[in-house]
Amino acid sequence: MTDPLAFGRTLVVAPHPDDEILGAGGTIARLARAGQDVFVAVVTAGRPPAFSPVQAATVRAEAEQAHALLGVRRSFWLDFPAAALSETPHSELNTALQALFEQVRPTTLLLPFCGDIHRDHQLAFASALVAARPHQPEYPRMILAYETLSETNWNAPYLTPGFHPNVFIDVGETLSLKLEAMGLFETQLKAFPHERSREALRALALLRGATVHVDAAEAFVLVRQVVQCAKSETVAGV
Numbered sequence: 062m063t064d065p066l067a068f069g070r071t072l073v074v075a076p077h078p079d080d081e082i083l084g085a086g087g088t089i090a091r092l093a094r095a096g097q098d099v100f101v102a103v104v105t106a107g108r109p110p111a112f113s114p115v116q117a118a119t120v121r122a123e124a125e126q127a128h129a130l131l132g133v134r135r136s137f138w139l140d141f142p143a144a145a146l147s148e149t150p151h152s153e154l155n156t157a158l159q160a161l162f163e164q165v166r167p168t169t170l171l172l173p174f175c176g177d178i179h180r181d182h183q184l185a186f187a188s189a190l191v192a193a194r195p196h197q198p199e200y201p202r203m204i205l206a207y208e209t210l211s212e213t214n215w216n217a218p219y220l221t222p223g224f225h226p227n228v229f230i231d232v233g234e235t236l237s238l239k240l241e242a243m244g245l246f247e248t249q250l251k252a253f254p255h256e257r258s259r260e261a262l263r264a265l266a267l268l269r270g271a272t273v274h275v276d277a278a279e280a281f282v283l284v285r286q287v288v289q290c291a292k293s294e295t296v297a298g299v
Contacts, residue, residue: 068092068203069168072100074158074189076173076181077143078124079249083257084207085171086131086239087232087266087279093132094235100165101128101136104154104185105143112143120248127242137161146184154184158192162201170201174282176222177212195287202289205281210256210265226280229269233276236266 071092075081081089081101092099103124107117121138128136139157141149172189173182186206193201205228208214213224232239240259243250253260263277270278 068097070098070100070166071169071171072102072162072165072167072201073171074173074185075101075103076146076179076185077105078103078120079127079243079246079257080173080182080209080212081171082127082131082239082242082246083262084173084209085279085281086127086242087235087277088171088207088230089133090131090235090238090242091230091232093134098134099132100167101133102139102158102161103136104139104141105146105181106138106140107143108145116248120246123246123248127245130242130245131238137165144179144181146181151184151188154188155191158188162192163199166199167201169203169205171281172204172206172284174206174208174213174222174224176216176224177209178215178221179212182209182212190284195285201285202287204284204286206284207279207281210261214256224280224282226269226282228281228283229273229275229278230281231270231273231275231277232266232279233270236263236277239266 073081073085073089089099125136141154146154170189170193172186175183175186177183193204208224240263243259243262249257251257266277269280270276
């Protein structure tokens with residue numbers, strides 16, 4: 062089980078408002094409770110004609126309430142067009158995330174999974190990796206990819222990457238906060254048996270938890286972890 066105290070400054074990249082809750086809401090709350098700084102970057106916002114200004118403002122207000130409940134230190138809104146990242150020059154998203162990473166200086170990144178069916182998720186993941194390349198003076202030492210119900214599990218088997226988690230975060234004490242935060246997204250929350258329901262989120266957390274013999278968990282794929290050695294000290298006479 063990964064020790065949340067080892068995460069350090071954590072930045073969660075969410076392609077759309079609510080992805081951060083669906084994939085990592087319990088982990089966000091646990092890190093915040095442990096005194097860690099957690100930041101959320103929402104990459105896109107709804108734009109006309111697909112989304113009205115009122116719809117976009119409503120979802121943002123819901124996200125702000127959810128972030129406050131979970132203990133997010135600060136939220137960033139990049140405002141790229143939702144469901145249209147594929148029509149946005151890739152370099153623009155790379156540059157925006159690069160600037161954000163330089164500002165936040167995260168030790169840990171939580172990203173959407175690269176195999177998600179939604180193109181926005183795939184592109185947000187790819188641009189985040191570009192911005193987090195480890196040839197800079199400072200870069201994230203750990204990168205984890207989270208799963209998003211109704212996105213991660215609907216990819217094409219054997220044709221796109223499958224989500225095979227190898228990191229599990231115990232969220233037994235914060236699952237209720239995650240579900241409460243999702244409940245604040247009245248525009249996004251669905252009635253069971255829809256996957257974006259509180260019942261489905263709870264069921265997934267119980268299943269992931271049972272996998273590693275805890276009450277509830279969120280699952281991630283480890284993308285990269287850099288373990289640095291302490292600098293050796295010169296001992297006199299040796």
